[in-house]
Amino acid sequence: MRPSRVPVAVVGAGVKTPAGNDVGELWENLSTGRPSAEVFEDDRLPQGAAALVCRVSGFDPGTYLTPVEVRRLDRSHALAIGAAADALAQCGELPVPARRAVVCGIGLGAAATYEEQVSRLLERGAHGVSPLTIPMVMPSSVAAHLSLRFGFGGPCLTVSAACASGAAAIGEGVELLRRGAADIVLAGGVDSLVNYGAMCCFMRLDAMSRNVSCPGLASRPFDTDRDGFVMGEGAGFVVLQRLEDVRASGPEPLGLVLGHASSADAHHLVAPSPDGEGALRCMALALADAGVQPCDLAHVNAHGTSTVLNDRAEAAALTDLLGASCPPVTAVKGSTGHMIAGSGAVEAIVSLVSLRQRLVPPVAGLRTVDPEFDLDIVQRTPRQGPPGYALSNSFGFGGTNTALVLAAWGSAG
DSSP, X not given: OOOSSOOEEEEEEEEEBTTBSSHHHHHHHHHTTOOOOEEOOOTTSOTTOXXXXXXXXXXXXXXXXXXXXXXXXXXXXXXXXXXXXXXHTTOOOOOOGGGEEEEEEESSOSHHHHHHHHHHHHHHOGGGSOTTHHHHHSTTHHHHHHHHHHTOOSOEEEEOBTBTHHHHHHHHHHHHHHTTSOSEEEEEEEEEOOSHHHHHHHHHTTOBOOOTTOGGGTSOTTBTTOOOBOEEEEEEEEEEEEGGGOOTTSOOOSEXXXXXXXXXXXXXXXXXXXXXXXXXXXXXXXXXXXXXXGGGEEEEEOOOOOOHHHXXXXXXXXXXXXXXXXXXXXXXHHHHOBOTHHHHHHHHHHHHHHHHHTEEOOOTTOOSBOTTOOSOBOOSSOEEOOSSEEEEEXXXXXXXXXXXXXXXXXXXX
8 A cells, every 4th residue: 555645746857967967868878888987187196096086077067157156156066056957947837935945965065165265274374265165165055055046935955964865855855745844846966076185085985996997897886896986976956746736737747756764774984784784674664655565666776886895785685675576776876976965866867767768777887796696787788677666775974874766657546
């Protein structure tokens, strides 16, 4: 039995990612398994240090921002505004401003701006620091800018749940609609951490791939030779509306969010629980919230970071959840890299497109599935998928977990 809560429709979606600057381009590149990693070059790196990144290319902030804004705003702001503007352009008339809400997922925030201002402080003293520093680097800054730019006068919230932030923001947007606190919600996530300071910090964690000799195979979730994630940047935003409020005369929604859940491993600040217990509990709660059985899933969009521990824990959780009924499993970070807060939102959008197309994209870079994993992981070519539902996972540091259950349009019955 489905819960009595009305499903939520996704009436608009926009992305800015290393694998594409709109949903169509992203889907085309994911379908062909195109990787986007490149060597991170900075003269300040210690000799012999090497890292890889996935950058958003071909994105012109000037398309969405004024020249003054291009100079002042952090790249994370520009990516978020671009993705949100594309999502909102697909919607019809919006409700009054007081009934419009923003929920933005942030991992680290305006890292490049913070690094620049600290450098100014050290070089020039206090008077060299911009008076706009705090308004620009505070975690809620992106949500505030989205609210200001698009006239959203309802709740304006920031969710920070590490790498699960973007998916958690969509879940919180669903809750705002369910309890009647808003009639339309702009929800998603963004991060841009490909600057020197952030990269050095993540390199010190020793969780990033060092396969600089072959960038195309650096991010390869579930591969037996995986050695870490590749830092990406990107944004994904959706426009959410209660299904009952979607007008028959409007454009057809991309799909539905039927359920969501969050949990914590309560295990370690960085490493996941080895048995995947927290992730398993999160996925089971999301399916229960949606009223969907594991055997009804058409595919799973795994968190799939390409680190040894995270892939192992997620695979264990999925095996326990799905058993013999395991549907095709994919992971898009082989193409996009890890966009931190941007990943969960982008991957939810990809899952909806996959359901719409009935096609599951392959895991880019994957050559040999780790024999430890008893999962049906899609590799090399897209897989034709049956009708059904999708489970999209996002897990992060601190043991934060979020899962979304999604459906194609017309599947709310």
